Amino acid sequence: MRVPRSLEVWKMGTVNxxxxxxxxxxxxxxxxxxxxxxxxxxxxxxxxxxxxxxxTDHNLLVPESDLKTIxxxxxxxxxxxxxxxxGPHQAILYPIISLRDxxxxxxxxxxxxxxxxxxxxxLYGVKARAGGVGETGVWVGERKIGAIGVRISSGITSHGxxxxxxxxxxxxxxxxxxxxxxxxVTSLRRETDLVLPTEEVIHEQLISCFARLFCFSDxxxxxxAPILPDNGEAE
Amino acid sequence: MALRMWxxxxxxxxxxxxxxxxxxxxxxxxxxxxxxxxxxxxxxTSHEWVKHEGSVATIGITDHAQDHLGxxxxxxxxxxxxxxSKGNGFGAVESVKATSDVNSPISGEVVEVNxxxxxxxxxxxxxxxxxxxxxxVKPSNPSELESLMGPKEYTKFCEEEDxxx
Numbered sequence: 001m002r003v004p005r006s007l008e009v010w011k012m013g014t015v016n017x018x019x020x021x022x023x024x025x026x027x028x029x030x031x032x033x034x035x036x037x038x039x040x041x042x043x044x045x046x047x048x049x050x051x052x053x054x055x056t057d058h059n060l061l062v063p064e065s066d067l068k069t070i071x072x073x074x075x076x077x078x079x080x081x082x083x084x085x086x087g088p089h090q091a092i093l094y095p096i097i098s099l100r101d102x103x104x105x106x107x108x109x110x111x112x113x114x115x116x117x118x119x120x121x122x123l124y125g126v127k128a129r130a131g132g133v134g135e136t137g138v139w140v141g142e143r144k145i146g147a148i149g150v151r152i153s154s155g156i157t158s159h160g161x162x163x164x165x166x167x168x169x170x171x172x173x174x175x176x177x178x179x180x181x182x183x184x185v186t187s188l189r190r191e192t193d194l195v196l197p198t199e200e201v202i203h204e205q206l207i208s209c210f211a212r213l214f215c216f217s218d219x220x221x222x223x224x225a226p227i228l229p230d231n232g233e234a235e
Numbered sequence: 236m237a238l239r240m241w242x243x244x245x246x247x248x249x250x251x252x253x254x255x256x257x258x259x260x261x262x263x264x265x266x267x268x269x270x271x272x273x274x275x276x277x278x279x280t281s282h283e284w285v286k287h288e289g290s291v292a293t294i295g296i297t298d299h300a301q302d303h304l305g306x307x308x309x310x311x312x313x314x315x316x317x318x319x320s321k322g323n324g325f326g327a328v329e330s331v332k333a334t335s336d337v338n339s340p341i342s343g344e345v346v347e348v349n350x351x352x353x354x355x356x357x358x359x360x361x362x363x364x365x366x367x368x369x370x371x372v373k374p375s376n377p378s379e380l381e382s383l384m385g386p387k388e389y390t391k392f393c394e395e396e397d398x399x400x
């Protein structure tokens with residue numbers, strides 16, 4: 001018997017990376033103590049480079065000081081994965097969900113995140129696939145269209161996936177993306193001949209693919225959700 | 236020799252029945268569907284094991300845990316001399332771009348850590364109860380061990396958790 005599961009969806013527009021991190025930390029504690037149900041943040045970041053727990057900064061090809069001149073920030077995080085870039089026109093989902101409630105481990109969770117992006121790409125006739133061993137992410141041929149970097153703390157997820165709708169791919173030239181050299185980065189715009197709808201539509205499609213793959217039966221949409229104030233209570 | 240009990244691990248055979256597209260998991264040999272659970276150890280609900288021998292307790296993650304993680308590529312463990320407390324994180328493992336916190340089942344002082352894990356993180360996959368041990372702790376409150384699960388309970392716990400989808 002499947003218990004109906006609801007997902008709260010926060011549609012947030014453009015959010016600074018650190019603000020999103022602080023919000024996720026708050027939501028993780030609330031999810032751990034069952035004050036909130038499973039939640040997903042849907043957003044994009046201003047130009048931002050991030051590193052994972054392994055701090056692989058040898059994969060940043062320019063001095064950190066140069067990043068400021070190109071209008072980008074750099075952040076070190078606790079997520080898995082290597083260096084990556086986030087920016088405008090890249091759809092991000094940060095699910096804050098309890099894997100224990102659905103009996104999923106890290107590997108199956110990441111596979112489903114890959115599938116989420118693969119299904120979205122297929123809506124536009126783009127045949128994407130999951131990466132092989134050591135190449136987690138979503139690929140079209142030998143070109144990477146979607147990246148994953150996740151943190152799991154006491155069974156609660158944070159960070160998540162980033163899908164390239166039409167970001168400025170030049171930003172990726174300053175890094176070895178995900179630590180994988182000699183492989184290109186691509187975008188939905190590049191891979192499909194179809195005219196793309198507004199990005200809001202694509203974000204909603206990404207959320208629907210996610211919700212379906214994770215068997216959420218009810219979606220509760222929160223538009224223009226504000227960052228939680230420091231006193232910690234939601235509106 | 237420890238008596239091995241076999242528990243089914245259905246998560247590897249998980250099928251997404253409600254999604255419109257059938258998803259075929261990567262092929263697994265039948266033996267990988269069963270995680271091993273050892274006698275003589277105690278288990279936490281967050282899938283760590285403790286082996287208490289005299290004044291020292293060895294801690295690691297279970298076969299069920301490593302199987303659900305995938306190939307471990309990086310392990311973060313504390314320095315000896317630090318302390319751990321029951322239910323709180325002491326380190327992390329990374330696999331498939333996911334960093335998973337590892338929690339200590341008991342409180343105490345870290346007296347030794349497995350330094351082999353920095354060069355060979357895959358030991359956690361290949362030998363989760365032996366060569367893949369993570370830290371050794373001097374328990375500050377040995378009664379905490381009593382609230383942990385024994386092998387039978389843990390086996391049942393894993394079955395129930397994997398069936399919850």
